[in-house]
Amino acid sequence: MSLSSLLTGCGTSLKTFPSQEKFGSTATYSRLFDATPAQTCEAARRALLSQGYIISTAREDLVSGQKSFQPDVESHLQLEIRIVCVPDSKDGKVSLGFVTALQDRYALKKSNNSASLGVGVIGSVSLPFTSSSDSLVKVGSETIVSVSFYDSFFDLVKQYLVADDGLDAAH
Template sequence: MRRRFWVALTLIQLLAACSSTAYRNEIFAEASPYEARFATTPPATCEAARRVLLSQGYSLVAAAADEIRGSKAFQPDEDEHVVLDITVICVSLPDGAIAYVNAVQTEYALKEKSDSADLSISRLGSISLPLGGSKDSLVKVGAMTVEDPTFYQRFFAAMSRHAPRLRPTR
């Protein structure tokens, strides 16, 4: 009996070790699609990001001199809802500013939940009665950081219309 316990515990630990975890694929590369350098101050760089977000229909969630957060909702079909949240942080450089941008896509699906009622009568027990009603609600089904470099290139290109870019240092 004790041996089975240890074998089962060892198998559980092996399965847990083999499970896929996102951080194992994290590289922390020197070149990053999430940053761009601008020949402006951090407030002017974040102002450029604010203008880009507003011009594309994003709602501003937060706006400060060195940070902008915007959100935009999409509905690809009637049972799916997607929210794109973008955060821009602007940091000072000796010759300008650097903008760090991160976009997170959150997906929601429409789920239906049926209603029922329980009726309890002493000495007879409990009876579950369907009411015939149902409620639809959006349920979060996933969220992930947008990793597509072309998405960020388009964002930084739009920012450069309002703030001149610096050449990347190599």
């Protein structure tokens, strides 16, 4: 018996999944802006704030924010959006914004607990006291791939860049 057949026989079969990634057009996750990376990231920060996101990171080259949703009583969603802003021209006045959104899904898990009571000489007595505790358990995580989701985000960022240009011109 060869070593490879021995190893094949002893190994456990691993569950395989089809490839989830198809590298292709970057149009879904990135856009060019007529602004510096710092201006682009600031507009992205304002866009997130305007939609109720809590900003966890705000730098000239990176912004990230989170927002929670509760679509029904037993589930919870958390959406995290990250924007990376990089220069795309030699003079730095054109930038490229890369955006990804990750959605985590949680479900309510109930667990029952019963109580027992230890009584000195008698020993342990089980009493019919029960309680249940609820906890959220992460059941999934996925990158948002909807083109319309990203289009609407980039449109909002552009609105804040235009608003900033108006403020700069007034000063």
